[in-house]
Amino acid sequence: MSERESERNFQKMLQVLRDHQSVHFEACVRCGLCGKSCHVYLSDPSVENLPVTKAQKVVGLQRKKSEEVDEKFLLSLQESVYGRCTGCGRCNLNCSIGLNIASIIRVGRTILSALGRTPEKLLRPLKNQLEYGNQMMVSADEMRETATWIASDLRLESGQESFDIPIDKEGARILYLVNPREIKFAPLSLMAAAGVFGAAKESWTLASRFFDVTNFGFIAGDDESMKQVAEAVFSEGKRLGVREVILSECGHGARVFKWDSGVASPLPTKSIIELLDLYIEQGRVRLDKKKNAARVTLHDPCNLVRWSGVSEAQRRVLREACADFKEMIPNRAQNYCCGGGGGMQLLQECSEVRLRSAEIKANQIRSSGAKVVATPCHTCIDQLTELNKKYQLKVEISTVTELVYNALLY
Amino acid sequence: MGQTIFFFSLAWCAFFLSLKSFKRRGKGVTPPWKLSRAEVKGVFYNFTFLMSPFFKESARLYPKKFILGLGMHGGVVLALLLPLLWPLFEEGWMNSLAAMATLTAAHFAMALLFFRIRDRELRAISIFDDYASLLLTMFLLGSATLHLVLKTAATNDILLMSASLIFFAMPFGKLKHALFFFLVRYDYGTLLGKRGVFKNE
Ligand code: SF4
């Protein structure tokens, strides 16, 4: 790195720090009491894994000189904010002062993003979102084609001729955003949602272009791109004239669209979990819990529960849809991260930390005695599927909507 | 003279702390009169339930440090109030109780210093400020105990000096958490309230 380049980087970094300045930067007393709340620290109790160490690396930049912010430091910052933290926020609740530690650590990601140092694995999906409207470059044709065959399978399986998957239907009541992996690899999730919408006689639509519930701007700490991605989706909703945006099961998607996108949402936005809860409450769908007879436990996605406050709806839904629902301990806001959040799922170099730090989650699942683990987040689903293999949990992993679909009475 | 320095240190502290919090306000903390009902609930929750051992896991996982910290802070508040409320504590059971409290708190501060030096991790994250703040605190608590027991003009001067030192140092090191603790908990409480993040296991 030339001297000029490093000075330029340093100035950019200071700018990010100024933009994200908050009272939380000033109050850490270095008591270390946040340590045991972090699943990464619990799996490897080292100083580097203490939440305070990760946060201080960012806050401490305020006191650094330009020559201290060298290649070595930037690499260690990268390792700290991407390789040792999923941004789950569990430390926040247990900090003796009450600091928003996870948000401080995320500022580290914003700094790296400003310096062009976001890991390529996270940058690629973000570029795709900005360029193609979704992180997996699913084209409008592919979307239509997939929706057509999923809808036909749905009609066959449910025996309900009226069930459909509308695309770009103007004037529908809701726009349903999905994770592109539901189009590419997990069609059952979309089929389940379409089945429930059909049963509830909902007026809904998918969008062929801006349909992505995920937001890699958020994960990469790139606030401008996060805004842009969210704005594109909301404009699509306005263009289609819908009255509500419903988010498929995605933890960070819910957090971004409901709270953190930086865009004032022009449309009411809910997670599908909240909608399912409403359908059940209003009697719009009827369920037979005997159809889900095995014991089910619930993994609370950090972004949906600890960051977005959606914690009771999924419980009410599962109690109605499953015969034997058992909580894992701890749960709700104090639940442990599955280990795959914050983009770690995509970072090859983090897989060892990711799987090791999730041992605590595997133990939670094991002690629940459940045969099925439900979770309203596709990233968590991927991670739990890996844990299932690694820790030989012998469980089935499912979204909440899939369980509801399975219990539907027509 | 001691009194003048004490009040000057208070004014100094108020001035520089306000300046610091203004500089660090970032996008700002929502003023109390602009809070929604949900935010008020969140702030209340964050200052009460979420600080109790039933909700805050760290209090249960680190019980010794939690109790030592709590006790020490109680003693510090009392010691800093002594110069202002002296007539209340001059005689009788209030005097004995306060002396016991500050003496216990001084021991708690010593124990915390011991942990900071002994624990490898805590030592690694500590900076000079942490040790200096603990030493100042011990000095304050020691002088408060001494004055509560001896009640002489000299012990009064020592107490005023130690309290002034704390106030002079407060805006520039970790002691500023005396104010920032409230700002931070308030701010995070509004986030919890707005988003409805309340229930624990
Ligand atoms: S618990 Fe909070 S105040 Fe204590 S070290 Fe951790 S971040 Fe800092």
Ligand code: SF4
């Ligand atoms: S946000 Fe989660 S992963 Fe990151 S330091 Fe805090 S507890 Fe650990």
